[in-house]
Amino acid sequence: MAAGAASGGSATTDTYKEARTWLLMPAWVVLLFLSLAPVAMMLIYSFLTKEFRGGVIWEFSFAAYDQFFCDRGLFGDEGCTFEWTYMTIFWRSIWQAGAATLLSLAIGFPTAYFIATRPENVRPLWVFLITIPYWVNLLIRTVSMKFLLRDKGPLNDFLMSIGLIDSPLHIINTNFAVQLGLFYSYLPFMVLPIYAAVERYNFSLSEAAADLYASKFTTLWRILLPAVKPGVIAGCILVFVPSLGSFLAPDLLGGAKNFMIGSLIEEQFKGNAGNWPFGAAASMILLSLVLVILLIFARQQAKAEKAEG
């Protein structure tokens, strides 16, 4: 950005020319030490030899990736057949994160729309209310969720007392509980970007559409949604990505009977396995996967914009 402005040759940017290197320093430090260095370290570790009970031996090895893609039987001495275990775990996580994202979108979009259409002076209050539960630690919120959802918990008590159901709904330790937990954990990440987008939306466009006999649905689908699309996409990414790697909700609400990507990786560092290179390799594969998904997204966005322009 800075370089682009400078080549434009505007006089104001020259004021900062001398100090530019220093002014950009914080950004470089953040990128280098908080973003690139840990990833580089993970990449290196994924190609090292595992040390028994945690740690690495500094010898190059493909073993971690071999373990991910090759099924060599219970005793590890058979030929390589394709390993479905970890693929299944990845697929399950993607599916759960996707469902949680859709759930967040379904609830988050109307919420954001609601807030953005309130009078200007009360909007900050609504945003404030949305964030209140998130002042509490995620672990505590997830445990509370477990207590709310359980068979003999308040939710079931309430539903039975109003006569909506006869026997308790079995929610805890199911996939749905995990999705509910993820949805609850990351909802504000969906609401806030969409709110920001809807707030900037010029509502006279909707009125114009209505004047031209567009139905309410058409106005929403063809006028409002395209205008706030960047906010929706940002919200979806912000919910999907952390959901993908989360392990608290699957462990506590899903019963931890099946590994998710997050718990699989955690087990490599904190569990009995103590297999750091494999944990690093699984993280690298996850990272690449997310990167590919985002790149495809970005390309399609660019294409769509080109087509419109």
Added chain:
Amino acid sequence: MKTMLKTTATGMALALTATAATAEGELVVYHWFEYMPQELLDKFTAETGIKVTMDTYDSNEAMLASLKAGALGTYDVAVPGDYMVSILAGEGLLDTIAEGELVNKGNIAPEWADPSFDPGRASSIPYQWGSTSFMVDTAVYGGDIDTTDILFNPPAELSGKINMLDSQGEVLAMAALHLGMEQCSTDREKLKSMNAMLQEAKGHWASFNSDTAKEVLVSGDAAVGQIYDGFGAKARSERASLKYAFPTQGYVVWMDNVVLLRDAPNRINALKFMDFLLEPENIAAVSNYARYASGVSGTADHLDPELATLPESNPSAEAGAGVFIEVCDEATQAVYDQIWTNLKK
């Protein structure tokens, strides 16, 4: 991993404060969560003037990972379980206590003075010991509970209502007892049958959870739950129909130990703390709080009288033997890791 990074970060922060303060008055303890009463730490500080900082972990393996990731040199003492003491020693993470350095070493109960996991108590002192078995809600099931079938081949009333500890060591040791095989087996047929048995048993389980092992039983979400005896005693006090089982096939015994870590920044204070915990009155305070037994002689006068008759710490005559979790070699462990992954995939 999140916890690991967090603990490492706290460790680093602690290291800074530890060096900033005078080495005289500090002690940094790395301990299990919800275990040592704060009053006891306050008493230690009052007696010695040493300020205690405590950092907690939730599993032996998490502690090992944190120490190996660079927290060594931060903490003075840690409280690993039996098998973890030998692992820490094997990894070179422990310091040796020389003869005569501990004034109260003679207080150690004779049966715990020379355990297999730390011969001669070279680096550790006993802290608390107990068993890991499971509890059954007798209001749900009235039959015989003293069998591992309850976990691995349960009657219809209990199927789908079982919570297992989310811990490879505890689950696989119990499975070995159920099948009557040794813990670090290299017999391929036996290992295969264990793998198959667990796949089958998993269909009967509701969840794997260690952190809320007690709560799921108390709330009635689970009718069977793997649990430590002390937690079991606490659970029973909140839900009287819960009963702790001592299976005829055997059960897991564990002992937590206070170890002196290598590169302890306050080695002398660490030894003072160990001596403090070898005083019968002090260690009894831990037992009274945590509901476990200590490995120190002469605590009887200081113990809550109820502890002597706790059903959770007094196995019936028909109970099988209590066994420690064993430490397998790398090749054998790899197979058990695979069985665990198969179980949770």
